Amino acid sequence: xxxxxxxxxxxxxxxxxxxxxxxxxxxxxxxxxxxxxxxxxxxxxxxxxxxxxxxxxxxxxxxxxxxxxxxxxxxxxxxxxxxxxxxxxxxxxxxxxxxxxxxxxxxxxxx
Amino acid sequence: xxxxxxxxxxxxxxxxxxxxxxxxxxxxxxxxxxxxxxxxxxxxxxxxxxxxxxxxxxxxxxxxxxxxxxxxxxxxxxxxxxxxxxxxxxxxxxxxxxxxxxxxxxxxxxxxxxxxxxxxx
Numbered sequence: 001x002x003x004x005x006x007x008x009x010x011x012x013x014x015x016x017x018x019x020x021x022x023x024x025x026x027x028x029x030x031x032x033x034x035x036x037x038x039x040x041x042x043x044x045x046x047x048x049x050x051x052x053x054x055x056x057x058x059x060x061x062x063x064x065x066x067x068x069x070x071x072x073x074x075x076x077x078x079x080x081x082x083x084x085x086x087x088x089x090x091x092x093x094x095x096x097x098x099x100x101x102x103x104x105x106x107x108x109x110x111x
Numbered sequence: 112x113x114x115x116x117x118x119x120x121x122x123x124x125x126x127x128x129x130x131x132x133x134x135x136x137x138x139x140x141x142x143x144x145x146x147x148x149x150x151x152x153x154x155x156x157x158x159x160x161x162x163x164x165x166x167x168x169x170x171x172x173x174x175x176x177x178x179x180x181x182x183x184x185x186x187x188x189x190x191x192x193x194x195x196x197x198x199x200x201x202x203x204x205x206x207x208x209x210x211x212x213x214x215x216x217x218x219x220x221x222x223x224x225x226x227x228x229x230x231x232x
Contacts, residue, residue, distance in 0.1 A: 004204045012230070030168045032217070033217055033218065035217075035218045035219075037156070037219075044206055044220050044222045044223060044224050044225050045148070045156065045206065045208070045219075046222065047219060047221075047222075049219070050212065050213070050220060051213070051218070056212070056220050058145075088155075090155065090156050092156075092158075092218070094217050096215075097170070098161070098170055098215075098216045098217065099170065099172060099173065100158035100161075100172070100217075101158075102155060102156045102157065102158060103155075104155050105155040105156070
């Protein structure tokens with residue numbers, strides 16, 4: 001199976017843009033869709049990106065997703081950072097047997 | 112409005128059995144994959160498995176295969192996660208979640224509030 005590697009933490013100032021990466025260890029990042037989930041302390045996860053770059057209804061367009069085959073990675077970009085964006089973000093994909101893989105999570109600090 | 116309502120927190124002793132539930136509403140339960148994700152204290156998200164209530168097709172993470180049982184009763188729009196013999200290491204928050212968007216066992220777009228399971232002697 002493959003692994004998804006995320007940076008442990010990132011930080012940025014309000015109003016700025018931050019990008020969180022998610023690198024697939026083996027197999028092509030493009031072979032299976034990538035999702036991104038937000039987990040705020042004390043709350044259950046919410047889905048911010050599905051199928052690489054789709055936003056569920058209600059998710060602001062400040063959130064965007066992409067994949068890059070050259071680096072075999074997916075990225076979550078949040079623009080116009082707000083303090084409420086402070087959370088952990090997890091990428092997720094799956095293998096040919098539909099077994100899921102989560103990244104280790106990235107703690108975003110908005111300071 | 113899609114809602115997933117999970118059963119309340121549980122405190123159990125090692126070796127005891129447990130079945131927690133997740134009732135879906137606001138969507139066609141039998142036609143959407145629903146599954147379970149674990150978060151141990153201070154740790155990340157772990158996928159446990161997923162079920163299609165329409166035909167009970169179930170897929171387990173290799174890490175949880177044989178350790179838990181995932182089931183669903185489409186007549187009452189409820190999914191279950193059960194243990195036959197709990198261990199202290201099962202102490203965690205358990206989230207149910209569903210995919211109402213794509214019809215594939217590849218993602219979740221709605222999440223329940225979580226059920227905290229504490230296993231302690």
